[in-house]
Amino acid sequence: MSRSLSAEPDPPEGVDPEGVPAGDPADGATITPYRDGPLIVRGNFRLVDQDGAEIDPGRETIALCRCGKSGIKPFCDGSHKRAGFSAPSAPSRPRPAARLRRAGRRED
Numbered sequence: 001m002s003r004s005l006s007a008e009p010d011p012p013e014g015v016d017p018e019g020v021p022a023g024d025p026a027d028g029a030t031i032t033p034y035r036d037g038p039l040i041v042r043g044n045f046r047l048v049d050q051d052g053a054e055i056d057p058g059r060e061t062i063a064l065c066r067c068g069k070s071g072i073k074p075f076c077d078g079s080h081k082r083a084g085f086s087a088p089s090a091p092s093r094p095r096p097a098a099r100l101r102r103a104g105r106r107e108d
């Protein structure tokens with residue numbers, strides 16, 4: 001089996017990457033956490049390092065590593081599969097700040 005070193009990940013089984021709405025570019029980027037995989041970024045975005053220097057994404061849709069095992073960080077290289085990375089697509093529980101907002105105790 002060959003290993004892809006592209007920034008475009010293999011979609012998880014049962015997931016149609018084309019089925020994820022890209023949204024209107026005027027609305028900005030859509031970031032989709034893939035189950036057991038990377039963050040897929042589509043739309044109108046800029047990728048910069050922590051000093052603000054532009055990182056050429058090389059394509060319009062990119063996959064950002066969230067497992068920490070990629071050899072081409074910040075991009076995904078598919079290493080998450082070999083590493084057995086496991087994470088849900090959606091939060092398994094709300095963030096504490098989200099709970100506070102819903103309770104009306106905090107406004108931002």
Ligand code: FES
Pocket residue numbers: 009037038039064065066067068069070071075076077078079080081
């Ligand atoms: S999420 Fe794919 S290599 Fe880390």
